[in-house]
Amino acid sequence: MDYPNVNAFSLSLIVFLVGSGLSFLVFGFSCLFSPYMVAEFKRYGLIGYRRLNGYLQVIGGLGLFLSFYKPLIGIIASLGLAILMLLGFLVRLKIKDGFIKSFPAFFYMIINSIICFLLWNQ
Numbered sequence: 001m002d003y004p005n006v007n008a009f010s011l012s013l014i015v016f017l018v019g020s021g022l023s024f025l026v027f028g029f030s031c032l033f034s035p036y037m038v039a040e041f042k043r044y045g046l047i048g049y050r051r052l053n054g055y056l057q058v059i060g061g062l063g064l065f066l067s068f069y070k071p072l073i074g075i076i077a078s079l080g081l082a083i084l085m086l087l088g089f090l091v092r093l094k095i096k097d098g099f100i101k102s103f104p105a106f107f108y109m110i111i112n113s114i115i116c117f118l119l120w121n122q
Contacts, residue, residue: 028057
């Protein structure tokens with residue numbers, strides 16, 4: 001099928017937005033309610049930041065979905081999530097989790113940087 005208003009650029013942006021948005025909603029709620037995440041944040045030495053991290057992830061995930069209506073919200077949300085994931089990546093390296101365990105944060109940092117770039121250049 002050929003959709004006249006959907007090109008490869010638009011489709012890739014939609015896939016990145018939806019995938020990342022859903023992921024951050026799931027991870028954010030996990031931070032807020034999962035006993036496993038309580039233990040993880042203790043291990044990171046950041047137990048006092050667990051709820052803030054969860055709220056920021058949920059707000060960022062919702063912001064990505066709102067970018068369909070207001071791209072500026074998506075730019076801010078994706079930039080914020082990219083920074084949050086950069087910090088998460090650095091924390092994981094600092095506690096010596098190694099690159100494999102740190103990779104998800106690195107991956108989401110890259111994905112959200114791409115989203116920010118695509119929305120900025122839309």
